[in-house]
Amino acid sequence: MYIEKVKNEMNLPETVRIFDTTLRDGEQTPGVAITVDEKIRIAKRLDELGVNVIEAGFPAASTGEKEAAREILKLGLDAQLCGLARVLREDIDAAIDSGIDYIHTFVGTSPLHREYKLKMNKEDILSKAVDAVEYIKDHGIVAEFSAEDATRTEFEYLKEIYKAVENAGADYINVPDTVGVMVPTSMKWLIQNLNKHLNVPISVHCHDDFGLAVANSLVSVEAGASQVHATVNGLGERAGNASLEEVVMSLITEYGIKMNLKTETLVNLSEFVARITGVKIPPNKAIVGENAFAHEAGIHVHGVLAKAETYEPITPEIVGHRRRIVLGKHTGAKAIKSKLDEYGIELTTEQFNKVYDQVKALGDKGKCVTDADLKALAESVLGRAKEEIVKLEGFSVMTGNIVMPTATVKLNIDGEIKTAAKTGVGPVDAAINAIQSVVGETADIELQEYNIEAITGGTNALAEVFVIMGDKEGNRATGRSTTEDIVMASVEAVLDAINKILIIR
Ligand code: KIV
Ligand code: ZN
Secondary structure, three states, X not given: OOHHHHHHHOOOOOOOEEEEOOOOOHHHOOOOOOOHHHHHHHHHHHHHHOXXXXXXXXXXXXXXXXXXXXXXXXXXXXXXXEEEEEOOHHHHHHHHHOOOOEEEEEEEOOHHHHHHHHOOOHHHHHHXXXXXXXXXXXXXXXXXXXXXXXXXXXXXXXXXXXXXXXXXXXXXXXXXXXXXXXXXXXXXXXXXHHHHHOOOOXXXXXXXXXXXXXXXXXXXXXXXXXXXXXXXXXXXXXXXXXXXXXXXHHHHHHXXXXXXXXXXXHHHHHHHHHHHHOOOOOOOOOOOOOOOOEXXXXXXXXXXXHOHHHOOOOOHHHHOOOOEEOEOOOOOHXXXXXXXXXXXXXXXXXXXXXXXXXXXXXXXXXXXXXXXXXXHHHHHXXXXXXXXXXXXXXXXXXXXXXXXXXXXXXXXXOOEEEEEEEEOOXXXXXXXXXXXXHHOOOOOEEEEEEEXXXXXXXXXXXXXXXEEEEEOOOOEEEEEEEEOOHHHHHHHHHHHHHHHHXXXX
């Protein structure tokens, strides 16, 4: 709404190209390494989303990087496939050798990089940059040039080197905020002023050291940049890069920029990348986080149930997400009622009040209440709580430093007795592994959260175990148990949650 008041002050491009660097800068996330096969699978999904460029890696860095580029190329994707190269012929040759059609070449330009990293003067750096771009263009390949640490480089020198590579034939000029030091106003000024001197399209590459990567990318577009570098889930060096999903959705919904992207694949893509890289998506992450479309507070739930737009800027389906009404201490009666209606459970006012009080009481204890929990509560108030499907017949654990902690469990699953023995890092882990191995034969239910709390003191303290278990269909249930024996409490809590899930299925 208010954006309309300032749109005429912006120099918005018709469309914005998305240069995805998940497989290159994203892979530089500390602790992340992506195999060739995984890169291929991610590239296919990026292409399905419709990004314009996929930076597949740094071909000169290893044979695996080259192989990844070659294999992705074989897929014949619509996206252009790019490889990173320093302004060195051997790096460029490695990229050419991998067969790609787009090279992103870079060199540090800031005083810090010149003095401490490259030990080169301005003239030599400029001539290397020009030589690299000419060499790439001589091979008929698209050339994108980055002045690494551009945002800490003297403006006059930055203009000079960008103009020189433009004259050498560069197709895109990229402005990296390498250590994320820009704020939106300075970033806008920089792009506006570079734009006055350059004729080639300007691209930006923003890092998130101060949490401003997306904002800086967006103001760059306001200033006329027509390409943005981004990564899925904002992966990347240190605090990461601009998050692809946030950039894309802001450009489309806030600025109204037309982009040919299948945004409904964003959540799947994000979860897929999180699984492969092992970097979890924070629940409060914009667009793709588990809570991005979740509502708990009574006033919000009331509003959303009446008209989703009251508390949602976009519909979850646009990005492949789903709305969730979460029950907890802030929940109002309307939300609980709507959930019960969804399940076709009818309660008298008195029964409803009992369920409501129990949801609030659990919420006050800091516990969340899943749909399965609510159903179990309602069934028990109705006096028709179903019998447990999985019953514990017995269990034993062996622990110490001579043997691996080992647990044996005997379960009765719907009348059938099953036994398993498993090891673990400790007795609790071993016991949960043993239960999961037995239950896993019939139902794929995983432990998602485990918490233990001593509620009295001493070696015979009462321990309360709280778990959240979930299955592939998205059913989640909490389980809890309190005893003096932490292994027993864990076993009971896990079985409590498993039974709730099995009962609602
Ligand atoms: O952040 C950066 O400067 C980079 C360059 C290689 C463009 O990733
Ligand atoms: Zn970077």
